Amino acid sequence: MVDSSKVPVSGSPGGDAGAGTGESERVWRAGRLDPMPIRKLPEAPPAIHLLGPTVFLVALGVGMGESYMWPRLVLVFGPEIRWLFLIGVTLQAMVMLEMARYAMATGESIFAGAARVFKPMMWFFFIVAILVYIWPGHLSAGAAAFEEITGIPWLVTACVGLVLVGVVFSLARVIYDLLENVLSVLIGVLVVGTAIIASLVGSWSDLTSTLTGMFAFGYFPSEALSSTWFPIVVGSIAFAGPSGMQQMWYTLHLRDSGAGMGAHVPKIRGLRHAGEQEEMPARGFMFDTDDADEMKKWKGWRRWVTFDALLLFWGITMLVTISFTVLAQAAARENPNVKTLIEGGDRDAALSAMSDSFAAVGGPVLGGLFFGFIALIGLNATLGLFDSFSRGQADMTYFFVKGARRFKMSHLYAGFLWGVIVFGILILLFGPADGPAGVLDILAFLSTFAMGAYCVVLLLVNNRMLPKPIRPKWWQNAIIGFGAVFYLGMLFYSLARFGVVVS
16 A cells, blocks of 8 residues: 655656655655655556567576586486476566566666665675676687687687677667667577577477476486586576576666656666766655556556566577477487586587587588577677676666765766676686686576575565555465575585585
């Protein structure tokens, strides 16, 4: 229920009624931050659609987990191991819906929601983002695949790619609009291309075992419980869809897309067009949950995001991983010794074997095309990750660091973007990671901790900071609670049992 108390509202760029006139208005009070003025909820678009903020999660979700880490597990343990992937990606679809609940209802990011509960909790994610996402794992893995095609050293390609990403984002007028269009095209090429290649390389029996493997619940060979493989399995589950804080950043993409109350918040512009950046409102907004018409519009927005979660996100991610699992099984036939190579420590053997299965059907050109797909996946994920990291850090800095509002949001975004690019280049040239696969394994396992933590934050934010009529139901809370136990339980089990977090 909306707080019917009256508070004076000072002038702000968010369009407050009565701003600067001494008038007052109804607000929703949530936590200890500024109350949220009541605004009209925009009309929801049709539920069935093709483009939208989910393209960022698809770009991040259809990444190295689906194309690299899970095929590697399939080659070692068989397609039955994929039931863990099914659980992971389904859980992430539910998390996506709950992240969207707060973002669409308020126009705020989940980071602001966390700060409304307890500010140190938000700063925890600020620090975790820096610890986890400064590692250029996706781009380095994609660059390694590009090296297989061209012979250009992966370090050179990765460093050049990092700079190009920064230049493109800096020149864009509205960063969200550019990325949505670019990622939509790249994802379309990837999904259609891998499906076609899988149909040429694989067999009906490969497809059958892939599909039935998703339902082999409880299958967990003893080798997977070893200190070598269990951390990798845990990291792969975290990479079943977007990993780490990517779901939290999704709330910022929802805001920039104008979803729900995000329509009342300006979009972030590129550095070249920073002079056009509108000033951000000091807090989000809330709609009148006592108004039947507003609640009808809210249900329309929930249908819209549910379509995104179940058909676009879950469906596309599942389709791509099915294609790559079929390819992995074809690779096992073409290279019977690939399992031995992977178990012996050759992390890149899975990719080479799948490339060979391509080549067996269409010659060396088709074999090179496989590595082209891997390079494309690395590019997709890097575009999404670098934008998301910079967007999230800039958001928290702008709203919660004293004096930061002297800068425009565009300037803060560019600062974090180029900061992570410079660090990425330094880490690639002088860092301790053992090649692209080593960087990726570290990033995957560290992401698990962030995922368990954000499930806890979701429970607190959605059940304490939102009006009762739009809070999650008990079974939705139960699923998110299961996610917290699932991710954190695996992490601490690995620490207690093996004394390692990554292998």
